[in-house]
Amino acid sequence: MANSTDDMLHQAQLFNDFTAKQKLIIIAAIDVFAEKGYAATSTKEIAARAGVAEGNIYSRFTNKRGLLNAIITPVLDQMFPAELDDFIKSRLNQDYMSLETFLTVLIQDRITFLQSNAQIIKIVLSELLNDTQVRKRVINNFTAQYWQTMTHDLTVLKQRGVLVDWPFEDILRAIWSTTSGLILGFLYFNQPLDAETVNHSISATIKALSPK
Amino acid sequence: MANSTDDMLHQAQLFNDFTAKQKLIIIAAIDVFAEKGYAATSTKEIAARAGVAEGNIYSRFTNKRGLLNAIITPVLDQMFPAELDDFIKSRLNQDYMSLETFLTVLIQDRITFLQSNAQIIKIVLSELLNDTQVRKRVINNFTAQYWQTMTHDLTVLKQRGVLVDWPFEDILRAIWSTTSGLILGFLYFNQPLDAETVNHSISATIKALSPK
């Protein structure tokens, strides 16, 4: 499946440091990696799809894994942002910030992110399951700053009595399960990602995490 | 990582049609496929880990993919069961069956299933992302009978007013997202799967799917 125009525009932003030909390689690699998986993809096929000589891959990315890393790194780095959305940041410490607003902004933001990077997300996901190194990077990115930011904010909500008093792990899992379920259905099973569907998921999460 | 004793006992049941030597191959293949992914695993490594000659793989399983299919088929076939748990079946049509009981039994059952087949689930999951054929089989298994069974039961609950009035897709996604999130955390990120954690997930799902 070829990248959509939107994807290509978005990827153009992610890979600004690369030359035009390098971008061709990256675009092609994203396509094939997302379709068949990293291990089942040959550099020959990538080169052919990019319309360049195979050697280019190695002069720019050192080796096949270097190409993979160049692709997934920017997405990995943005997957668990160190800072929350400005809107949330500005209102969270004010007493009128509801759980509903918090979760809505949070989940919407991540859905937009995941959808914008659909193809790369597929690759990251597949490697997450198969590659210990990638898994470690994800865990690291998660714990490094995101965890602290989130737990800080969740604590505020807990103290205000609008959030269920569970361990943060369970709360975060609930949020991410819903978000991921939505995206995976969209990415792999042609399920819609329209406003109503998203709203149901957000609504489900809000209810799930509200105290009884 | 080697299979646990529980896994091996469970797998012994799944693969009763195979000879002892074939089971050795299957056990070994499950281990390596789950660890590194199908594409990154060589038949030589499987044979070595099983302690048999490489040729044995081909005499019974035709080829590498045949071995994969032999492994994932029984799990695929049970992943979306055509019939619900006896307890649910017996009570669902009675008016005192609560959403809470329904979801608790349903989710508990799938968690038990997924956990019992942890290694194979990893393999199925990875192939789901990378292999169109496997994805089609999953979709097929899902829609064939499970969908009808579930929608029938969910309809009953909806009519009784204890279930939110959303499309079945959204309801099923909510259930499966929670369940999968729990299992994936357990399988890939060393998260616990103890009673409290499971209860929180189930509780979250119940709240999520209850009408306001």
Add this chain to the structure above:
Amino acid sequence: MANSTDDMLHQAQLFNDFTAKQKLIIIAAIDVFAEKGYAATSTKEIAARAGVAEGNIYSRFTNKRGLLNAIITPVLDQMFPAELDDFIKSRLNQDYMSLETFLTVLIQDRITFLQSNAQIIKIVLSELLNDTQVRKRVINNFTAQYWQTMTHDLTVLKQRGVLVDWPFEDILRAIWSTTSGLILGFLYFNQPLDAETVNHSISATIKALSPK
């Protein structure tokens, strides 16, 4: 240049631990390595010359360097023997052992050895110049036992007053320079290795190392 019949008989003894097909590979590799050097030889050419599939090289010898090592190891191990020729051993401690006899037996023995392993010697020599690892192995083989054996015997000859009183290094260099010069002329410049030529070299060494 193909191996001579003598070489092949000799090599059959050196490589007894290998199967027939492995020996074919070794014979072919010796030929090409000796002719063009290790680095300039492709495994494809070796396989073609041996009449086997290229993969065989890797299943038996791990990699290209493994094949080189299999070839040079037995020769390296015999190049600087830990024990001298029986004849020398038996007579050296007797008072009538002359320097002439000592050197004649010693040099003749090494010439026979070097000539019998002509092709492999070429390979060893080339690697000696280009590969630090091989150089270390040679130095190690030299110092491990050969040095002690030789210096012990040379000491006896010195004490008897029939050997020039130089450092052992200089004496050994004189012996090996002559021997090597003879062999290299034979191997690379089509010079003869007949009795008269050898006798002149031995005679030169005897005179060179006799006290004035």
Add this chain to the structure above:
Amino acid sequence: MANSTDDMLHQAQLFNDFTAKQKLIIIAAIDVFAEKGYAATSTKEIAARAGVAEGNIYSRFTNKRGLLNAIITPVLDQMFPAELDDFIKSRLNQDYMSLETFLTVLIQDRITFLQSNAQIIKIVLSELLNDTQVRKRVINNFTAQYWQTMTHDLTVLKQRGVLVDWPFEDILRAIWSTTSGLILGFLYFNQPLDAETVNHSISATIKALSPK
């Protein structure tokens, strides 16, 4: 190992026809060729070590082998000089010229030459073993004029009765074996090249070639 200052000064003389940038390439190539051998060296590494673009190699030296030839040619041309040292020339036809003087001057001169061109000598040596073309050039340089000059002078010494009456091949081999043994020990095995060591080698050669 980088070139010593002496080497660089010496090389500056050998490669006067080249521009500064070309000399940088030559210096770098000498280093790497001497260390790993011609075949195992990439032009990319040479360019990197020289601090120039890879294309420069090709604009002046045509190709990799052209670079090798540019390096070894001046040394090959001087290895077997057509004319002997002035001192020898002037005195050889006089009756008081001793074998001792002859060999001392001759060997000292070659040792100085070989030592001054140590790195290039390593390259020449390695190619001598692996490359038929280089071997032919050496043989040609040897036979072209050096052989005639030497045999002429050796004949004088023979007639005067101060030189052993062997074929010239054997005499020249004795001289060159000793000289080469000295240099090789110095180049590859960290052996000393001090006055005493050299004197022993020269002394050995004199004795070896004196009539009994």
Add this chain to the structure above:
DNA sequence: AATGAATGAGACTTCATTCAT
């Protein structure tokens, strides 16, 4: 049935060389 040696296509990668800038 079982073995694992053998095969050869094809994977990843290197590298001498070219050529547009």
Add this chain to the structure above:
DNA sequence: CATGAATGAAGTCTCATTCAT
């Protein structure tokens, strides 16, 4: 003239699969 990106042939090595024993 200088650069180094680009090329693609060729190299090393892997691996699914076959088949003689």
